[in-house]
Amino acid sequence: MSEEYPLYPRLSEEAKKEAELLFEQFRERMNKVCDETLDKLYCDVSMYIESDHWTNYRNQIMEGFKNYNNKKIQADYDFKDIRAKIFEQFKDEIIKDLNQDLVKQVEELQEQIAFMQRNRL
Numbered sequence: 001m002s003e004e005y006p007l008y009p010r011l012s013e014e015a016k017k018e019a020e021l022l023f024e025q026f027r028e029r030m031n032k033v034c035d036e037t038l039d040k041l042y043c044d045v046s047m048y049i050e051s052d053h054w055t056n057y058r059n060q061i062m063e064g065f066k067n068y069n070n071k072k073i074q075a076d077y078d079f080k081d082i083r084a085k086i087f088e089q090f091k092d093e094i095i096k097d098l099n100q101d102l103v104k105q106v107e108e109l110q111e112q113i114a115f116m117q118r119n120r121l
Contacts (some may be wrong), residue, residue: 066080
């Protein structure tokens, strides 16, 4: 290396110590930022991502149970078989629930009719 054109000057011992200190401070700050960021991601964000994922998955499965023609996830016959098996095992409970749903629907419709009759011009 030429002293006349010092493209790569040598650092003095004091400058080397200063540079090392600067790199060490930088490394410590970056580690702190990384730790804080990962903590926030894992603690504050990931539970929502996982929760959202499971909610979407559950909704798709529920759509399969509700709709004989659902083909988003599985073939429609898979869900048809599942529904048939559930109905076979829980037929009495399902019929009872459906009957209660119909009773409630009739009551609501009767209330609507009564309201409409009271308020007609």
